[in-house]
Amino acid sequence: MKLEVDLSPTIEQQLSEVAARVWRDVVKQEVVKQQLPEYMSLGECCEYLNISRSNLSEFIKLGLQVTIINQTKRIRKSDADLFMEENKN
Structure with a gap:
């Protein structure tokens, strides 16, 4: 399937700028x-998953594995990835 659309130069420029910004962010x-x-701290895990601290707490309640040593909590990247994979719709 091929779709061709004629856009005004202004719209084309705006779309190009949005695409570039999205690409830079990714x-x-x-x-x-x-x-x-x-092994990430809870804050690093939030950054890694791009979620809030309250969402991370919910994920932990739902089964995201946490390693605790001397009251220090860490989440392994692979555990975070697995949790996300297992819980996607």
């Missing part, structure tokens, strides 16, 4: 994810 998020340690 690349930036991926760089941040790669820089985080394998």
Whole structure:
């Protein structure tokens, strides 16, 4: 299926700018994810999953695995990824 649409130069420019901004944001998020340690603090996990602290608390209640050593909580990247994969619709 091929769809061709003629857009005004203004609309085309705006769409191009939005696409570029979205692409930059995605690349930036991926760089941040790669820089985080394998065992993340709760704050780092929120950043990794792009969620709020209250959502992370709900995810933990729903079964997201947390490692606790001497009252220090850490979440492994692979556990966060697995939880997200298992809970997608």
